[in-house]
Amino acid sequence: MSQLDAVLKRIDADLEASLDRLFALLRIQSVSTDPAYKDSCRAAAEFVAADLNSIGFAAEVRATAGHPIVVGKSGNGKANGKPRVLFYGHYDVQPVDPLTEWAHPPFEPRMETLPDGRKIIIARGACDDKGQAMTFVEACRAYRAVTGGLPLPITMMIEGEEECGSNHLFGFVKDNAAELKADLALVCDTSMWDSATPMVTTSLRGLVYEEVRLTCADRDLHSGLFGGAAQNPLRVLSKILAAMHDDNGRVTIPGFYEGVPELPTEVKADLKGLNLTAETFLGQVGLKAPAGEKDRMLIEQISTRPTCDVNGILGGYTGEGAKTVIAGQASAKISFRLVGDQDPMKIRATFRKYVQECLPADAKATFGEFGGSPALSVAYDNPALGKARAALTQEWGTKAVAVGSGGSIPIVGDFKDVLGMDTLLVGFGLDDDRVHSPNEKYDLKSFHKGTRSWARILAALAG
């Protein structure tokens, strides 16, 4: 029996015990956004650190101005000369409200069997990210049990503020760059393509988030007296927002597409092969027709193409009934998802210039800035990507796909910028996991085969 086979066997044999450990972690109410759970967050950090210490990491709970960060380092041991990986996960969870929609208490994890036979773990954090992070920890544990060590040196960094902005993580990474630096980052906080098809997330879109506040008159006006003559900020705002897209769904802001790469032909063919239909993807939320760039496939629109979205808009009278007012102010929140080499600073500046140039007489604009991060991607020919895909394909019996994600994970940018390393995103979440919602779940299969997948990936990366 190969070493890897022995590790996989150990994972199978230890499944019950690994579930007990996961459930113990799930019972800790580590809701990071609510100060009332501060002690629980610390308890979760201490639980994780103790667990890591028990499997040979030198792990500590490190204080920050917010919730602590757990850092654990394996010795080099016999893995000398192998690349070091940094694993990132988070022990904090989303709030549970509305509590009344939970079938069972969110911090009392339980196993259930669905009508289709799938066994699921139900609890807040079952998937995001306690269940996912523990697949990696359990893979390490099995390696340690079987071989007395790890196939390659590993640094663990498990934070407690992912669900409330990771506010103290960025400074922490900068302050501890020398210690945290590795050859590759691994993250387990993403999904499978579907329940049969494993996936490596090869890119994350960047984000520029802006708030525009328009002011016209210095007070709200009566539309009977001033209607027709006074500049109306709601009308100005509508014009600006409406003009941001042309009839083909392309963003009109000058220079917006600078740095947007065309996909290699074979990658485009791979994406096409996934055959993502509007019925499947949009149908689940009551929609039918892709609303993005008309000359792009749906899968491109949501993963490899940049977007501009209006996220919020407010102005004038919005209560019940009618009020004949011309507002003095209006505001909108607008975000851009970036890909390739689009420059967040440049996009922000160009957007603001665009708005200023749209303003008619009597309209003034001010701006608020809420985050900006560039897109990130693993090169399609990165050897680690190939190794991870092969390992996943072997475990699941279905070819692992490599797809870009539409979302943004800002810390991955810091891994690149501050620590100079790529990140491999592998996760086992499913679309029906109800992440951030009541009755969050994680498939037992995701947990079990996820653990086995990490064992295979670690072996592959060490090989």
Add this chain to the structure above:
Amino acid sequence: MSQLDAVLKRIDADLEASLDRLFALLRIQSVSTDPAYKDSCRAAAEFVAADLNSIGFAAEVRATAGHPIVVGKSGNGKANGKPRVLFYGHYDVQPVDPLTEWAHPPFEPRMETLPDGRKIIIARGACDDKGQAMTFVEACRAYRAVTGGLPLPITMMIEGEEECGSNHLFGFVKDNAAELKADLALVCDTSMWDSATPMVTTSLRGLVYEEVRLTCADRDLHSGLFGGAAQNPLRVLSKILAAMHDDNGRVTIPGFYEGVPELPTEVKADLKGLNLTAETFLGQVGLKAPAGEKDRMLIEQISTRPTCDVNGILGGYTGEGAKTVIAGQASAKISFRLVGDQDPMKIRATFRKYVQECLPADAKATFGEFGGSPALSVAYDNPALGKARAALTQEWGTKAVAVGSGGSIPIVGDFKDVLGMDTLLVGFGLDDDRVHSPNEKYDLKSFHKGTRSWARILAALAG
């Protein structure tokens, strides 16, 4: 001394006593929108009815499902053969909040002298509409005192729900049409052009008020996952609102300008002669440039031209900071000010059709209806208008102007539709009266010369 001169002299001599009567009415807290003041509203109605009875009207407090309406009829007397006029006013007032901004209790009327020497009456309702309505009553009182009767037959209708929608007035007018019908309606609830220049308001814009609610996805979506592919109702709404005006400020909804009259050359010249500048009119609210139809004078934009205004807009995330959401819904409140023969029903229908035709795939619209009334105007060659202008010119020593108002007074429409009569709107309010706001006031000069003006107008109409 002519009869009119005697009446004017009587008004001058009785000024102190007429102020005492006004102050007594101002002390009654007849806030109509707040059920807590129900008894006060009734008390105000009874005060008005008793006062009318004391000067020869057969006046009654008539119950409605809301606050009562006072109706008083003069006998024909020696005025036999003269046209009958219906005077409309209201005894109810706006709420007083924020109370802390009042320099003195709002229902303890007081006289003050401004630094420029103007004497003012300060109280809630001092102008709107107790002070204004009492100018007419005091003119009648003086006539009665001097001549034993009125120069022409008069029906009084003083309601108590003007400040909360006149909900029961419309049915009342319909139910009592035969009794209320007259040859001409008179209303004292408008303003002077400026403190030296009297004004007859010759037209009121109509109003169509709509709410549009757009729905796309059946829930709010994560813009990372769905951004670029999911139809965004905020974007759809912006496009619809933006397209409602062209670059020249004209409304683009098909057929919108049907029924909009061109002004007679001399009326246009009169308006031009008023020389209303953007500096004067817009400068007071921090604006500089008229934002309406580019080929129209400012005075036209706010009085004789129709408009389309976005009064409110709401959708997506509007709290502090950032949320990367694509909303499931968005809504806007939109109103149209109508002039001439524009048909509210038709405008509403055309607007809804326009919105429906703008909708892309996956966007659905529903509509809410909040009021619709046509524009109203007195013909520029109506003899009553000429008589009133001449009387006002004589009283104030400055040529009385005839200007359209941008606002809407729905009951005037019923006077036309149900009772088949025109309305002459003459009022003595000033721009600085703080109507609906704390420290509402009415100039003593408005009250005194307003009363004298009505005496002259009644004489002219009877002549």
